[in-house]
Amino acid sequence: xxxxxxxxxxxxxxxxxxxxxxxxxxxxxxxxxxxxxxxxxxxxxxxxxxxxxxxxxxxxxxxxxxxxxxxxxxxxxxxxxxxxxxxxxxxxxxxxxxxxxxxxxxxxxxxxxx
Amino acid sequence: xxxxxxxxxxxxxxxxxxxxxxxxxxxxxxxxxxxxxxxxxxxxxxxxxxxxxxxxxxxxxxxxxxxxxxxxxxxxxxxxxxxxxxxxxxxxxxxxxxxxxxxxxxxxxxxxx
Numbered sequence: 768x769x770x771x772x773x774x775x776x777x778x779x780x781x782x783x784x785x786x787x788x789x790x791x792x793x794x795x796x797x798x799x800x801x802x803x804x805x806x807x808x809x810x811x812x813x814x815x816x817x818x819x820x821x822x823x824x825x826x827x828x829x830x831x832x833x834x835x836x837x838x839x840x841x842x843x844x845x846x847x848x849x850x851x852x853x854x855x856x857x858x859x860x861x862x863x864x865x866x867x868x869x870x871x872x873x874x875x876x877x878x879x880x881x
Numbered sequence: 882x883x884x885x886x887x888x889x890x891x892x893x894x895x896x897x898x899x900x901x902x903x904x905x906x907x908x909x910x911x912x913x914x915x916x917x918x919x920x921x922x923x924x925x926x927x928x929x930x931x932x933x934x935x936x937x938x939x940x941x942x943x944x945x946x947x948x949x950x951x952x953x954x955x956x957x958x959x960x961x962x963x964x965x966x967x968x969x970x971x972x973x974x975x976x977x978x979x980x981x982x983x984x985x986x987x988x989x990x991x992x993x994x
Contacts, residue, residue: 771923776921799980800980802982810969810987810988811985811987811988812971812973812985812988814982814983814984817982858923858924862978862979862980863980864980866979867912867929867931867937867978867979868926868929868939868940869914869926869979869983870926871916871923871924871925872923873921873922873923874923
């Protein structure tokens with residue numbers, strides 16, 4: 768069985784602060800994929816990033832960065848210099864290649880105040 | 882490309898009624914799936930399909946049926962609606978499977994009275 772835990776339910780910050788979202792996962796497979804999705808107040812789900820279990824290189828894309836650590840089964844996501852438009856629910860998700868399912872965490876609501 | 886489309890956007894049903902949520906994609910994706918989103922629970926998989934003619938159950942399949950007669954369409958049927966099925970429903974598709982990036986439709990907000 769696979770499981771994703773996002774322990775932070777809500778995070779509130781002031782604009783320009785950095786925000787780090789935690790994601791811890793469980794799987795018995797050695798080959799798996801991790802994802803982050805964003806759900807803004809409009810409700811659609813927007814894909815942000817996909818990483819495979821063999822690529823632990825951390826990535827930076829603009830104000831977004833991801834920290835993948837297999838040793839701690841974590842795939843954390845950081846927004847640098849947050850903006851009001853970053854206000855959304857962020858979901859971490861996991862898919863193992865032996866399974867045809869994508870398992871989501873419960874989501875973290877990020878509110879960025881001007 | 883329209884991507885993944887869903888209809889209707891909103892729907893109100895009475896307990897016991899049946900209805901079909903439509904989902905279509907124009908990306909020639911083999912894998913399609915249905916999720917429901919409830920507050921505090923993230924998204925949970927209802928049913929999925931790895932190709933035309935092939936469907937399987939997800940985590941919460943009870944009360945729902947699916948079929949996949951074409952690559953493009955993956956309708957979700959509620960057989961006899963119950964208040965517990967009040968939720969937001971998302972359809973998604975990916976090229977080859979759940980490990981590929983899944984692209985989501987805009988969602989259907991369903992209320993069962």
